[in-house]
Amino acid sequence: MSALIAILFYLATLLFVVGLLQRIRTYAATPAPLKIPTTPAPTTTSGVVLRMTREVVFFESLFKANLWIWSMGWLFHASMALVVLRHLRYFTDPVWGWVAAIQPFGMYAGLTMLAGLCGLWARRLIVERIRYISTPSDHLILLLLIGIAASGLTMKFVAHTDVIAVKNFFQGWMAFSFQPLPSDTVLVLHLLSVVALLVIFPISKLLHAPGVFFSPTRNQTDNPREQRHLSAWAAKLESEK
Amino acid sequence: MRLLRNLFVVLGMLVLCGQAAQAAESMPKIDIGKGGQCVRDPQWMRKNHMHLLIHQRDETLRKGIRDDQISLKNCIECHASTKDDSVIARDDSFCVACHKYEAVKIDCFECHSGIRKSAWLKNQREGK
Numbered sequence: 001m002s003a004l005i006a007i008l009f010y011l012a013t014l015l016f017v018v019g020l021l022q023r024i025r026t027y028a029a030t031p032a033p034l035k036i037p038t039t040p041a042p043t044t045t046s047g048v049v050l051r052m053t054r055e056v057v058f059f060e061s062l063f064k065a066n067l068w069i070w071s072m073g074w075l076f077h078a079s080m081a082l083v084v085l086r087h088l089r090y091f092t093d094p095v096w097g098w099v100a101a102i103q104p105f106g107m108y109a110g111l112t113m114l115a116g117l118c119g120l121w122a123r124r125l126i127v128e129r130i131r132y133i134s135t136p137s138d139h140l141i142l143l144l145l146i147g148i149a150a151s152g153l154t155m156k157f158v159a160h161t162d163v164i165a166v167k168n169f170f171q172g173w174m175a176f177s178f179q180p181l182p183s184d185t186v187l188v189l190h191l192l193s194v195v196a197l198l199v200i201f202p203i204s205k206l207l208h209a210p211g212v213f214f215s216p217t218r219n220q221t222d223n224p225r226e227q228r229h230l231s232a233w234a235a236k237l238e239s240e241k
Numbered sequence: 242m243r244l245l246r247n248l249f250v251v252l253g254m255l256v257l258c259g260q261a262a263q264a265a266e267s268m269p270k271i272d273i274g275k276g277g278q279c280v281r282d283p284q285w286m287r288k289n290h291m292h293l294l295i296h297q298r299d300e301t302l303r304k305g306i307r308d309d310q311i312s313l314k315n316c317i318e319c320h321a322s323t324k325d326d327s328v329i330a331r332d333d334s335f336c337v338a339c340h341k342y343e344a345v346k347i348d349c350f351e352c353h354s355g356i357r358k359s360a361w362l363k364n365q366r367e368g369k
Contacts (some may be wrong), residue, residue: 089344093267100344160288164269164339171267179266 002181004052005191006173012198019202024210035229041222048221055218069123076116076145082109083152090170107156114149117142141204144193151190161187269338273329274320280310294349313349317357326360 030154059077062070086106088099095210098200121142124134155161162182172179181187200206213219220229244249279286281293281341293311300306320335321328328335329350340347 093342095342095344103344103346162284162287163343164287167343168266168268175268 001183002169003178005181005188005195006169006178008195009173010215012195015153016198016201020210023202023207027211027214031233032220033231033232033234034216035220035224036216037220037222038217039222041220043222043226045221048219052213052219056212061218069120072116072119072123074116076120079109079113082106082111083149086199090167091174093171095169104205110149110153111189114146114153117146117149118154121146137204141200141206142195144200148190148193148197151186151193154186155184155190159184159186255366269342270333271335271338272322272324272331272333274335275318275323277319280315313353314358317355321355321357321360326357327355329355 042051051060058072060072062073082102083106085099086103086109089095089103092099121139124130124138124142161184164183165180166187169179169181181191197206251336281289286293294313294316297308297311297313299310300308322330322334325331329337329347331337332341334355336347336349339345347357356364
């Protein structure tokens with residue numbers, strides 16, 4: 001069982017990294033023929049960097065668009081960031097100082113992460129309009145994330161697992177050596193759900209994570225008069241005239 | 242097709258890394274002190290020792306019930322190092338080894354002593 005999970009993690013990580021890089025290459029190569037930053041937009045590159053940072057860190061557009069969705073979405077994402085960073089303790093030895101420092105916060109973040117996810121799912125189930133446009137994958141991705149959060153919290157607050165053995169497993173995993181994993185059902189469920197998440201990441205709407213950086217309405221400078229916007233293929237057409 | 246090709250390239254690189262990597266068991270090295278028969282099954286203790294300690298704290302502090310068997314003093318009695326009579330003095334001391342490995346803070350010894358009682362009394366007598 002330990003070896004199987006280790007191999008699944010190798011394959012899933014491989015798919016995740018390669019798939020994501022390939023997607024990012026596709027995004028980067030996709031032409032943006034028009035100058036379409038949503039105004040008011042920054043007129044300098046550093047301004048765009050600042051705007052994108054606000055977008056990624058605070059979800060500015062969503063905040064302005066819908067406060068309800070923003071509050072649940074931002075709560076979930078920020079909590080998840082803390083939770084993921086907290087999990088670095090399994091992958092670093094000795095554990096980095098700041099990772100050790102955020103451990104208690106990461107614990108509460110697990111709870112707020114689950115709360116945010118449940119809020120987002122409730123929105124899909126209860127709001128008639130949203131339920132109508134929700135696809136099965138919308139529901140399933142939320143369920144998968146809820147499963148990961150719930151199983152993790154179960155191990156924290158209800159049925160503990162042997163975390164020392166878990167860390168030994170992942171330390172071994174990083175050095176390509178198979179170490180035994182505790183056979184607790186909740187732990188196996190948690191890890192298999194994470195494998196599933198890694199696998200679907202590069203082929204699902206979870207790609208909004210790298211995708212946000214490629215949004216033309218957000219990543220373009222508002223300088224159409226100072227500098228003519230001409231995509232490569234359009235330039236070619238012009239030179240052929 | 243492109244995905245497959247890229248997967249193979251990365252797989253090849255990983256195999257190369259794997260051969261270079263040292264096979265590693267990273268379990269913390271622990272000085273278990275005297276050891277012996279624990280009050281519960283060791284595997285159970287690895288997962289749940291904190292609940293015994295917290296339960297005992299509430300029982301003793303709020304209700305004044307002192308258990309003969311389950312007490313921090315008894316933990317320390319068996320598990321303090323035979324070298325320095327402590328469960329927290331070194332990086333491989335009984336409590337510290339795992340707690341450091343897993344970055345879990347130990348609260349017990351902000352108030353309690355982590356030294357075996359006999360050694361503590363001896364220190365007192367010698368005025369250390």
